[in-house]
Amino acid sequence: MANEPIKIRIKRQPGPGVASSWVDFEMPYRASMNVISCLMEIQRNPVDASGKPVDPVSWDCSCLEEVCGSCTMVINGRVRQSCSALVDNIRKERPGEPISLEPMTKFPVVRDLCVDRSRMFESLKKVKAWIPIDGTHDLGPGPRMNEVDRAESYKLSECMTCGCCVESCPNYNEDSKFIGPAAISQVVLFNSHPTGAMNAGERLDAIMGEGGITDCGNAQNCVNVCPKSIPLTTSIAKASRATSVRMITNLFDR
C-alpha cells in the first residue's frame, strides 16, 4: 500500500455554530509526507475525492516542527500535531481506511479544523503564570539555580499550550470550568522558581476554587497525549499536595 494514493476524510464546518459534515479527499502519495503536506495539496488543488471543486480546507499551522503548538487536531481519533503526523505512520494505524481529520472538540470551531483556544491563554492569566520582576532595568543576574532543579523545571517550561491535554481530559469541556492540566503544571513551574516562589500562594489560590485542581478526575489521559512528554500527572500531584497544605495553613492562620 506504500505508494497508493492517500485517502483522507475531513470533518468540515463552514463557520462557527453551523452543522459539520465529512468530506473525502484523495491525492497522490509522495515520500515523507505529513498531514500538513496533504492539506497543502488540497490548497493547491481544491477538489474532493470525486473530482468536484470544493472550498479549500482551513487549518492552523505555523512552525511545522512541533514547537509552536498551532496545528493540533484529532487525527484518526487521537489528538496530536498534524506536522509530526507522518503519512507512512498514520496509515498503518487503520489499514485500508482513510486518514480522518477532525477539529478538537473542546473548543469552539472557527472553521473546518481551526478552533479558538483562547480559553487556555485566559487560564494562564488566571494562575499568574509569570515571574513578577520589578522591571526591565538592569538589576544584575537572576538567582542561582541548581542544575538538577533547572532540568526538571525546563521540562515543564516546554508546554506550548497546544491543547492536547485538555482535549483528552474527560473533565474539561465547554460546560465545565476546569482549568485543565496545562495551567496547573504552569503553577508548579512558577512556584518552583526561586523568585516565582515568593508569590506561590497567589497561584495556588487560583487553582483552589471552582474549576480548580479538585475537578481533576485522575483519568491520566493528559500525560499520555502530551507531545512534549511533560509529566503532567506529577505536576497535578505536586500542586494537589501544595494546595492541601495551603488549605490547612490558611485554616490555622485565620
Next chain:
Amino acid sequence: MAEPRVAVIGGGLAGLMAAIRIAEKGGKVLLFSVVPVKRSHSVCAQGGINGAVNTKGEGDSVLQHFDDTVYGGDFLGDQPPIKAMTANAPRIIYLLDRMGVMFNRTPEGLLDFRRFGGTLYNRTAFAGATTGQQLLYALDEQVRRHEADGKVEKFENWEYLSSVIDDEGVARGIVAQNLSTMEIKAFACDATIIATGGPGRIFGKSTNSMICTGFAAASLYKQGAKYANGEFIQIHPTAIPGEDKLRLMSESARGEGGRVWVPKSSSDTRSPRQIPEAERWYFLEEKYPKYGNLVPRDIASREIHRVCYKLKLGIGGGAKVYLDLTHKPREVLNKKLGGILEIYEKFVGVDPREEPMQIFPAVHYSMGGLWVGYETKADGEMDMTHPKTHMTSIPGVYAAGEVDHLYHGANRLGANSLLSCIFSGDVAGPASVAYAKGLAKGADSVDKSIFDREVKRMQTEVDGIAARTGGENPFKIVDELGYMMLSECTIERYNAGLKTTRAKLDDLQARADRAIAGDSGKVANQSLRFAHQLPYLVQLAKVMVDGALARNESRGAHYKPDFEKRDDENWMATTLAQFDAKANGPSLSYVPVDARFIKPRPRTYGAPGN
C-alpha cells in the same frame, strides 16, 4: 495628549520586548499578531543567545563580541548599532534570567555558555536546544502580566495590512484584518512598530514558519518605506530536507562538537558508522583548522554546496552531507541538544545519537529588511533613547527584529538573532513612546477621513480578489516563485541567471496580480488572505533580485563566482530600495557604511591561501 498609543505588529521576541518597554514607559500597547503570540516564529530558534559574559575565564569581552559581529557581517553593518547591541547583550541575558528562563547551568549554578559559529569564545547562553521557545515564553508571560493590568491589548489572529499615512506623510495608525471574521478595520495610534520577522515564504521552502511571508514589510515598502540590503539572505548550512519545510538543525549541534563530513568516495555505500576515519573527509576542519566546523554560516553553506555540486561528493552523489554527533555521550546530547535531536528523530525516523544526521543548507534569515535609522551621540555611540533611532523612512513607523536591517551586515552570526530581536525591541519601544510624546497632535485628533480612505483602499483590494474568477491558484504561483528564487538567488549568484529571473518575476507579478482565492468561505478564508499577500511577496522578491544583480562583488552571504572578491572601494554601501510605481519595481540607491570604529580587513577565518 492622552497616554501614547503604540501599535506593535508581531508578537515574536522583538514585538513582545517592545510591548513590555512601552507598557513600562506608560504607553498603551495594541499588540497585533497573525497567531497567538506564543506561537510566533521565534519559537523555532534553537541554539542560544550571545552575550560576552565571560564566565569561562577565556577573557571574552563585549568589544570582542562587537568585532566578531562586524567581521562576521563582512563589514556591511553600520557599527554604532552593533556596538550598542553587543554592549547590552550581558544585561539582556541577565534580564531573561530574572524573568525565569530555564537556561542551562554550570555546577556552581551559574549560567552555562557554549560555542557558536564565527567566534572562538564560549559566548552563547542556552536553554537546552529550544532557547528561542524559552525566551519567547518568558516575554509572552511578562506581556500577559501587563495585559492583565490593562496596559496591553492583544489583537491575536489579526493581520496588519497597511499603515494609515496622512497628507503630511506621517503615519497615524494601521489597517488590520481579522483573520476569522475577515473584517477590515483602522486603528488610530501615535506610533507603529513593525516586528513581523523574515520573508522565508518567498523562497518556497525554508527553515521559516509558514507565517513568515514578508507581507507586512512588503506592504510598507509599497507605501514608500525604504528596504535595505534585500539581497542579503542567509542560507543556514544545516537543515533537514523535508517535503513541507526544511527543518533547522541548530548550529549548536556543531557548537557542542558536531562534525561535518562526507565519504571520500561518493560511491561508498556503507552505512556511515562502518566508514573508517581514514575514508572520511572532514572538509571544514581541513580547510579552516582554527574555526573548524564553526566557521560562519555563509562559508559553511558554500563549502557544503561546493562539495555536493562541484565535487559531486555528497552522500551517494546527492545533495546531502553528514553532521555527526555519534562520538558524544548520550546523556550530554540529551541535556544540551535534546529538543533538536528529537525533531530529527521524529521527522526522519533515525536516532541521531546513533547515526550521523544527513543535512543540507536552507534559506534561513534575512539580514536585510526595512531600513531603520539611528542617531549617534557626541562620542559616536548610538543614541538609544532618541525618537528617530529605529524609525523607518516613514515618520511614526518603527521596525524591530528580523524585519529591520540594522545589525547583521552581510551575514548574521549564529545566536545573534535572538539578541538583535530583543535588543531592537528594547530600543524601538521607548523610542516610539518618546516620539509619540513629542507629537504636536495625537492620532486621535486626526481627521477620520484619513482612516476611512485607507480602509477603503484595502477593502477594495480584498473585495476585488474575492470577486475575481478565472485566475490561477496562488499556492501554485508561490511554488514557482520559491523555485525561481532558490535556484538563482541563494548560495551562488550569476548575473545571467539573475537577469532571467528578474524578467520572469515581471511575468509572475502579472499572474500574481490576477490570482484567485477559489474559496467562497465567509470566515477564516486562508486562500483569500494568501491571494492578497502574493503580489506583495513578488514585489519583495524583485528587491532581492535587483539588489543582487547590481552588487558586483562577493560579501558575506552574497556570493558571485564571477566577482569573487569583496570590493570595499565600490560596494561598502547599504543598498536602499524604494518602490517605483512606474517601473512596478524597486529603484536602488546606496549609502556608505558607517565604519567609524573598526577598519575593514580581509575576512579569511584563517583559511590558508586566502
